[in-house]
Amino acid sequence: MGLRPPPSPGPDRTSPAAARRAELADFLRTRRAAVSPSDVGLPAGTGRRRTPGLRREEVAQLSGVGLSWYTWLEQGRDVTPSDQVLSALSRALLLSPSEREHLFLLAGVAAPAAAVSGLDDETAALVDGLLPHAAFVLGPRFDVLAHNRAAALIMGDLVSAPPARRNLLVWLFAGDGWGGAAWEQTARANLLDFRTEYARHPGDPAFLALVSTLSDTSPRFRDWWEQHDVQTMEPAVKHITHRDLGPLHLLAGQSRPTHAPWLRLRILVPADSRTRSAVASALAARSD
Template sequence: MGPAPPPSPDEARRRQLADFLRTRRAALRPDTGDAGRRRTPGLRREEVAQRSGVGLSWYTWLEQGRDVSPSDQVLLALSRALELSPAEREHLFRLAGVAPPETAAGPVDEQTAALVEGLLPHPAFVLGPRFDVLAANRAAALVLAGLVAAPPEERNLLLWLFGGGWDETAEAWQQTAQANLLDFRAEFARHPGDPGFVALVDRLTSASGTFRTWWARHDVHALEPARKRIDHRELGPLTLLSVQSRPSHAPGLRLRILVPGDDRTRKALG
């Protein structure tokens, strides 16, 4: 007899999920005072099931690597029961083959915030996966006034671009808007069924005929133009060079930096 065939990708993923659940369960202190009398550390399966409200048989099958498909509600309940960090929760979802829930837009971590401020005098801002603006320095607040000054729940790049007030026949706007839409489509595909993404697309589809037409094409690739033109109400026409990167410590975020692209813009921002 030859060697056993290697496990399939799905089987290997289920084994990793089972191992992950067991190690997280073993890392927790029991709620009762009999921890010292236990043969094994951490919680029992029954205690995890009770904490989470998930059936004991269902949880046992997950730890055994059975071919079962937990819902996102089950995974969220287990995340709370096992006291997982945000990174651990996302890892749990990935191992279960379920798209992680989108975290609410909020302040970025201290490292990213310091990076954005340290890029002054150049405008710099951070986008979340849904293209919400999570942080911006003072220069970005000046150049992108209508975007950064909006209420937090409305501070979304796509809402700003497709919300009216722009000359949609201008080539510069079309290049920027289309590139951002297609970049967002790739992110949308990474979050299938996520309510936050679905609600944003529904709103944009209802509000903008241009978005509705472009979204229906299902195009998936367009390069973000390096040179941008913004007709600023106070500063006049600005020509800017744009670059985007993903912080190594927060790859889910987009860091965008703008620098003057001509002498007039350099003087206006000076």
């Protein structure tokens, strides 16, 4: 018998691209190990399995992806899978929505917007549970997917619009500068936050249509969009002149739900006693 061939070297991690491929390889191996044959309707077979979870051959069979192609992905080879391949692997490996998005991110491929834009019951319940503070949820296109009563009180004409028009950017850029310097800082920060999301969905018709509409209707949006700036932070304190409640001073925060990282959870908290009293009184009046 001849000598056994030397073991294949591990994935190169000396460059950012190679490091990402290595992370993708690790992620696929661990997800494969976490799925048992019975989880996906396969017979367990006889005898002891050499590896936990599914075999590579079984993942290839379940997903319809070629075995060699899948093996290359687990080896950290310099290949770029299509979104169809990644979607098929997501189904075969029973990935959760957040795991699915992580898979696409590691592969350097934009996830289809429809696959990551839904609102789950847990996030909707979280928004309601944040009362008396205003809270609302944005999808990847900055559409308002959920809001509570306090958000409806503070941002009424945004969240009371028909569902197809509940878009934060459309609301901000309607009228092109209705709020002066405070509006400009908030609008610009949101545009740049959206720009990051836009880059994750190249060629997506829904994103292209939104940018086209805003560019046609708002010269300010068009000028800022063409500048292609990044990393402008939204102010932590917002000053709003409410038509019914007068001047409001609010602390603003944004987070990504851990189980649905494609969503943005926005929270507005009174920054002074006057704002706190005005919002509380208005909520109490509406609940009577």
